[in-house]
Amino acid sequence: MPDPTPMEIPTMQVACDVNGESFTRDIxxxxxxxxxxRDVLGLTGTKGACLEGECGSCTVLVDxxxxxxxxxxxxxxxxxxxxxxxxxxxxxxxxVIQDSFVATGAAxxxxxxxxxIMSARALxxxxxxxxxxxxxxxxxxxxxxxTGYASIIEAVKRAHRESQNA
Amino acid sequence: MFHQPMTFEHALDLRSELGTDATVIxxxxxxxxxxxxxxxxxxxxxxxxRIKALRGIEKQNGHLIMGAGVTFADLGKMHFRALREASxxxxxxxxxxxxxxxxxxxxxSPAGDGCVALLAMNAEVQLxxxxxxxxxxxxxxxxxxxxxxxxxxxxxxxxxxxxxxPRSRWxxxxxxxxxxxxxxxxxxxQNENNKTELAFGCVGPIPKVAPKASALLTGETLTPELIxxxxxxxxxxxxxxxxxxxxATYRRAMCSTLTKRLLTQLMEDAPKGDADA
Numbered sequence: 001m002p003d004p005t006p007m008e009i010p011t012m013q014v015a016c017d018v019n020g021e022s023f024t025r026d027i028x029x030x031x032x033x034x035x036x037x038r039d040v041l042g043l044t045g046t047k048g049a050c051l052e053g054e055c056g057s058c059t060v061l062v063d064x065x066x067x068x069x070x071x072x073x074x075x076x077x078x079x080x081x082x083x084x085x086x087x088x089x090x091x092x093x094x095x096v097i098q099d100s101f102v103a104t105g106a107a108x109x110x111x112x113x114x115x116x117i118m119s120a121r122a123l124x125x126x127x128x129x130x131x132x133x134x135x136x137x138x139x140x141x142x143x144x145x146x147t148g149y150a151s152i153i154e155a156v157k158r159a160h161r162e163s164q165n166a
Numbered sequence: 167m168f169h170q171p172m173t174f175e176h177a178l179d180l181r182s183e184l185g186t187d188a189t190v191i192x193x194x195x196x197x198x199x200x201x202x203x204x205x206x207x208x209x210x211x212x213x214x215x216r217i218k219a220l221r222g223i224e225k226q227n228g229h230l231i232m233g234a235g236v237t238f239a240d241l242g243k244m245h246f247r248a249l250r251e252a253s254x255x256x257x258x259x260x261x262x263x264x265x266x267x268x269x270x271x272x273x274x275s276p277a278g279d280g281c282v283a284l285l286a287m288n289a290e291v292q293l294x295x296x297x298x299x300x301x302x303x304x305x306x307x308x309x310x311x312x313x314x315x316x317x318x319x320x321x322x323x324x325x326x327x328x329x330x331x332p333r334s335r336w337x338x339x340x341x342x343x344x345x346x347x348x349x350x351x352x353x354x355x356q357n358e359n360n361k362t363e364l365a366f367g368c369v370g371p372i373p374k375v376a377p378k379a380s381a382l383l384t385g386e387t388l389t390p391e392l393i394x395x396x397x398x399x400x401x402x403x404x405x406x407x408x409x410x411x412x413x414a415t416y417r418r419a420m421c422s423t424l425t426k427r428l429l430t431q432l433m434e435d436a437p438k439g440d441a442d443a
Contacts, residue, residue, distance in 0.1 A: 141258015
């Protein structure tokens with residue numbers, strides 16, 4: 001028999017920085033970060049699909065490190081700093097990785113794109129020099145079902161070259 | 167309630183008070199998957215991810231001690247080859263930034279790559295409670311049955327330790343090149359006294375050692391003939407099942423193949439000593 005009286009989920013206050021802006025919200029303690037970003041803050045650039053860490057479409061940065069936002073609880077980012085795809089462009093000026101994805105045609109349906117760009121962002125933030133294998137490893141947690149990856153890899157290489165020339 | 171203790175002592179107080187009413191969470195890569203699947207519906211959490219003391223790696227008395235909160239990304243930088251390669255085979259970078267060795271041991275999945283590498287390295291796990299303090303136990307004794315462990319309801323995993331310098335090898339067979347759940351995996355380590363341990367993942371309800379194969383190897387110099395004997399013997403020491411990832415027959419055969427492959431690597435690399443351990 002299903003439980004006729006579902007357990008009340010306690011709430012808590014979370015204060016965090018998202019894309020440079022401070023937010024304080026009361027949320028259920030069991031809310032995944034993905035749901036917090038999309039449904040509470042309205043930042044729907046971050047996608048969700050598998051909800052088990054297989055696809056990478058929910059990738060965001062927490063204190064500069066890539067994480068799967070479907071597997072972290074929003075409560076866990078209290079007093080931490082989150083960067084989503086919405087935090088990369090400066091006004092109408094795209095981040096160099098976003099620009100490269102446009103230039104090389106690295107997006108088809110586009111669903112995986114925000115996650116891939118965040119993984120690439122973390123890679124380029126961390127390392128001035130990257131090898132082919134480091135690049136492939138950095139993107140290995142992100143699945144694309146359209147492109148076959150060649151144009152995505154080219155986009156990240158181009159972004160890397162552009163950032164070095166900048 | 168969402169408890170976020172900053173010290174291990176506070177976490178032990180909470181665990182002592184709340185027991186199994188509270189779900190212990192660190193990286194969330196197992197707990198939140200189970201929540202997303204609807205398998206568990208926790209309303210009280212003890213989040214141990216802010217406890218800095220659990221993130222340390224230190225050398226002590228010939229051991230390397232890793233805090234339970236050390237991530238797979240951290241372990242991927244270590245010099246222990248089996249543990250490093252096992253850790254880098256877990257998920258993708260984001261999962262490795264989140265998932266911890268303590269979580270891998272707590273979940274106690276037969277597919278726990280970190281657990282298999284640690285088992286081959288004769289690891290010991292440190293369990294702590296407010297009432298009884300710390301205890302070390304061999305990891306092999308910690309795993310009891312499918313997802314059933316020696317961890318008491320008031321205990322938390324504090325650390326895991328291995329001897330400083332084993333030579334070790336690792337291989338995982340899965341269906342993909344990355345974000346790859348083990349279909350079968352094998353770890354082998356050899357200490358300075360020529361004692362060799364083998365461990366396997368996904369060949370039974372718990373991460374599994376192969377004591378008969380280890381006994382056959384102990385004190386012996388590796389030869390192709392001995393390696394063949396051991397590779398045959400391990401097929402009798404594992405008890406895999408058919409599941410959606412592969413058949414028992416295939417897994418059993420691969421245990422033999424991986425044993426032969428990894429022992430042959432150890433044999434051929436022997437002159438290099440511990441340099442690549």
